[in-house]
Amino acid sequence: MNSETSIEVAAMRPQSLIRQRTLTRLRWFAIAGQTVVTLFVQFVLKFDLPLIPIGLAILSSILVNLWVIRTKPLSNALTPNEIAAHLIFDTAQIGVVLGFAGGILNPFSVWLLLAPMLAAFALEKWRAYLVIGAVIAVLTITAIWHTPMPGGVTLPHIYIFGSWAALMLGVTFTAAYARQVAVAQSKLTTALEATQAVLSREERLTAVGGLAAAAAHELGTPLSTILVTAREMEGDLPDGPLKEDAQLLISQTQRCQKILMRLSDVGSSDDVRHAELTLEEMLHQAAKPFLNQEGPDVHFVFDPDSDLAPPERLKRQPAIIYGLRTLIENAVKFADKTLRISARWDQKELLVIIEDDGPGFPPDVLKRLGEPFARQGTTRYQTRRQGLGLGFFIAKTLLERTGATLCFGNGRRLPGAWVEISWPIANLYVKEKRDISVGKEKLKHDG
Numbered sequence: 001m002n003s004e005t006s007i008e009v010a011a012m013r014p015q016s017l018i019r020q021r022t023l024t025r026l027r028w029f030a031i032a033g034q035t036v037v038t039l040f041v042q043f044v045l046k047f048d049l050p051l052i053p054i055g056l057a058i059l060s061s062i063l064v065n066l067w068v069i070r071t072k073p074l075s076n077a078l079t080p081n082e083i084a085a086h087l088i089f090d091t092a093q094i095g096v097v098l099g100f101a102g103g104i105l106n107p108f109s110v111w112l113l114l115a116p117m118l119a120a121f122a123l124e125k126w127r128a129y130l131v132i133g134a135v136i137a138v139l140t141i142t143a144i145w146h147t148p149m150p151g152g153v154t155l156p157h158i159y160i161f162g163s164w165a166a167l168m169l170g171v172t173f174t175a176a177y178a179r180q181v182a183v184a185q186s187k188l189t190t191a192l193e194a195t196q197a198v199l200s201r202e203e204r205l206t207a208v209g210g211l212a213a214a215a216a217h218e219l220g221t222p223l224s225t226i227l228v229t230a231r232e233m234e235g236d237l238p239d240g241p242l243k244e245d246a247q248l249l250i251s252q253t254q255r256c257q258k259i260l261m262r263l264s265d266v267g268s269s270d271d272v273r274h275a276e277l278t279l280e281e282m283l284h285q286a287a288k289p290f291l292n293q294e295g296p297d298v299h300f301v302f303d304p305d306s307d308l309a310p311p312e313r314l315k316r317q318p319a320i321i322y323g324l325r326t327l328i329e330n331a332v333k334f335a336d337k338t339l340r341i342s343a344r345w346d347q348k349e350l351l352v353i354i355e356d357d358g359p360g361f362p363p364d365v366l367k368r369l370g371e372p373f374a375r376q377g378t379t380r381y382q383t384r385r386q387g388l389g390l391g392f393f394i395a396k397t398l399l400e401r402t403g404a405t406l407c408f409g410n411g412r413r414l415p416g417a418w419v420e421i422s423w424p425i426a427n428l429y430v431k432e433k434r435d436i437s438v439g440k441e442k443l444k445h446d447g
Helices: 003-012 020-044 051-071 080-099 107-122 125-144 157-236 241-270 279-290 318-334 363-368 380-384 388-401 438-446
Strands: 297-302 338-345 349-356 405-410 417-424
Touching (some): 020 107, 125 157, 157 241, 279 338
Antiparallel strands (some): 349 417
16 A cells, blocks of 8 residues: 555544544433432432432532533544543542442442443553553552442452452453454454545546547547648648648647547546456456566466357456456565466356465465454565555455455465455446447548
8 A cells, every 4th residue: 555545544534433422421321320229229228328429429420521511512523632531530430439339349340341441442552551540540449448338248358359350350351352353443444445545546547548538539520620621721722821821730630639549549448437358458457567577477378168258348447457456466576486367257257366386375374364464573475475464455355346256375276375356257247338439430530
């Protein structure tokens, strides 16, 4: 993924995963739950609770929520500092309530597991560690200092220590699991955004060819009229400056026709909406940057499963060209001498196989191939296969959007790695063809 794609991806990436409304609603739920439980224990179960400190703690949470609603739109995304501040306040508030209601022996102490989970998911490491540290501090303080459990229940210190250890493990494992989910989600989001940026750029580039072809078609008739008129003027005018001007007009009009013919050639071969390709042209376009270059020899093999002729009138899709090119580029980077691109087809399916004589996929990479994983380590294989993780994911995603199915492995006809791409052949044919050669033929005829 080049720098241009990185800029596009950065521009489309959201700044925060959590909005003001989310934490505000969670706090309202916590307030309602704390209020209902406190009243239930006090008036239904008839256990005496220190209602004033507990009520003040709940009231502080209500006031914070009202202040947040008044000062900021609920639809606003929170900054990392704001998220951390919210979570630390909620942790301290729950800690005060628990401290006056039995401490960590209170079964509702599990509420404290929510803050480290959200922090690990939404914040970078040091802010997440800050929130987790606040939770650990609150758990430790409420384990040491707390009012007796409602009803006068007393438990041995070893039980309190066990509860504290269990909550510590809960905090650790909950935060670690949320962090893994967040990292995986971030990688996937980044890779999908990169895929969309690549596809959009390819479509913009190929659309230029369509505009060129349309220009050649639209300008062909006016230029032909100008040329015919200029030739008639040349024949009617006597020798002199006016006749020289007419000749200059003819020469410049012919020059414009030649330029438009070249533009028409570009449009007819590159425009994603109009172009038609044969199978051979499609594979050669994908491999074009690596042909006649230093590196492995690239061999094309066309092996039909029946007597059918090679597919023609395939629609030129940037996703297919770019996806195949990325897979071929990966193969070129670690092939020793030979890269083989073979194609087989029948009435229902087209199969393209890219294989090389390199070292193949290492087992640990093969298990994760197709995921947007980040490379780790500096092995010879990883050094030679730059961009395998994200690049392969982008290629796989682009090809799958065209209806392709991919599989891969080691040691087919060549000893190295292989990738097999198959399409329902109906997905590749041009469904509607517009003739863009009229303007070009007119230019040829009149020129």
